[in-house]
Amino acid sequence: MQNLTTLDNLIENLQLLPTIGKKSATRMALFLVKNKFIGMKIANSIETAITAIDECKECGNLSENELCEICTSKRNNKLCIVEHSRDIILLEENGIFDGYYFVLPQLENNKIEKLEQMIDSKKIEEVIFAYTPSIDAEAKILYIEDRLKDKHISFSKIAQGIPMGVKFENVDITSLQKAFEGRHKLKN
Ligand SMILES: [Zn+2]
Known part of the structure; x- marks a missing residue:
């Protein structure tokens, strides 16, 4: 059994997403590490969106x-x-x-x-x-x-x-x- 701690970690974290089980998480993780450009693009837009978006002070939208x-x-x-x-x-x-x-x-x-x-x-x-x-x-x-x-x-x-x-x-x-x-x- 190979020891790929960072990959295991990614698979585990992807499973924190709604509707994502182990099988999908594994497929996504393998795709992301193999397609580095897309992986970085997704990582970047996650970070940008999380930082930029908050709740509207008035309505909660x-x-x-x-x-x-x-x-x-x-x-x-x-x-x-x-x-x-x-x-x-x-x-x-x-x-x-x-x-x-x-x-x-x-x-x-x-x-x-x-x-x-x-x-x-x-x-x-x-x-x-x-x-x-x-x-x-x-x-x-x-x-x-x-x-x-x-x-x-x-x-x-x-x-x-x-x-x-x-x-x-x-x-x-x-x-x-x-x-x-x-x-x-x-x-x-
Ligand atoms: Zn609002």
Whole structure:
């Protein structure tokens, strides 16, 4: 058995990536060490992106500036609460929503305060919950609604058609679009 510590190390680290198992990690690692130019190019762009990209101070979206492009542009007075910033990418790429976003994976007090500030500063009139349907999401929605009950806004959540517990990225775009169009108003 040969001893290639650095290669083993690379294979192990590649497996830290989502969806990458040992087999794929090994194939990638061998490719990278054999194709040095591509390997360096990838290593370099990983480093550049990691350094440049952070969370938007306002909405939590990924951004290369303090505030993201969506927060600094003029949009409809609606705000869509999503679980992950990758949901924003998906909704934007497909032109499904034309308001602002807020990334709220967990109920953290400082995040909810930011959400309140954003509702005020952007003069938000409607808050749309775009969580993947689940018991946990329902509980989160109830809690946020209660925290925002003094604001003059209406609440809605995306319609059924998004299966329970399925991530947005695995839902077809037409279903996602329909879920937005057919969103339910929640009673205030
Ligand atoms: Zn933003």
